[in-house]
Amino acid sequence: MFMQRAALTAARRLAVAPVARRAFTISLIRREALPTTQAPKIKMLTDVKTADDLLGPGAAPGTVPTDLEQSTGIERLEILGKMEDVDIFDMRPLDASRRGTVEDPIMVRSAGDEQFAGCTGFPVDSHSVIWVGLSKERPVDRCSECGNVYKMNYVGPQDDGHGHHHHHGYEEPKTFADFVKPEYW
Template sequence: MFLQRSALAVARRAAVSPVARRTFAVSAIRRDAKNVEPHASIDQKIKSFNDIKSEADLVGPGAAPGTVPTDLEQSTGLERLEILGKMEGVDIFDMRPLDASRKGTIDNPILVKSAGDEQYAGCTGYPADSHIVTWLGMSRERPMERCPECGSVYKMEYVGPQDDGHGHHDHHGYEEPKTFANYVKPEYW
């Protein structure tokens, strides 16, 4: 009886334990890796930031077969433009924080650059971090906004193309909702 139990225990352990400790897929990959031709220098195909003229220039060359691509080799579009710019010291998206050393006024607002029709800016108050972040939305039709917490004024400076080529700026009949500011006498502006 004792021998039957120990024979069963040995059989269970043997069935669970793998026979081969190393998988065969790794061996096949290593065998095929010997046959890979050395890839031509990828640096020859990578255009510099100044050579980018159209969207077609923003497609990377890809990686050599059998290798893992780097960010520069596999990136496309705006990500590729940003990486090429950073390699040459150009900050494409200008991610610096806004000027928080002063309070924006109507005569001297804090400028927020935008390449699109709308831009959001987060105000943390003056002096900096005096209130929680209040998000302000500005547009080309309404470029100035005042923070309701601290009163700082922000102005969107449009730096994109002057004509977007779509030819329809009426936004399909959309009208900005009226606020209390629409009913203030013009002489109080």
């Protein structure tokens, strides 16, 4: 019985082995037959002038594209920035070496209409993260736990091109920002 199993196993291996060898040799021949094309020149961050410069070249036929080749738009801008060691989105942590006050708030840079800052207190990690919402209309707000004051520094485009304010149709609830003296804005 042992000999029957051994003979059957050997026969199965012989029947499968030539098929596998042939498939690999054919795929190697086909791979070598592919035309080699020059990869298009990748634009660097300094070459980006318009939104059209943020379109990736795509992959060569028969290859799998990399993130750099297939990315577009803001994702491509971030990848190009990382290649040149530029932090496009300024992801550094906020200044936690001091307590933000109304006279000297902790500045939060924003390129959008609103920005959220995570406060962990002063001294650092003295409470759980509390998210403080800042906007162009309400650039100053205070953490409800520790009292740290944050102020949004808008660094985005000055005109959105629409010529009007966005109206949500409802009045937002009052926050600390509504009671700050105008000279501190």
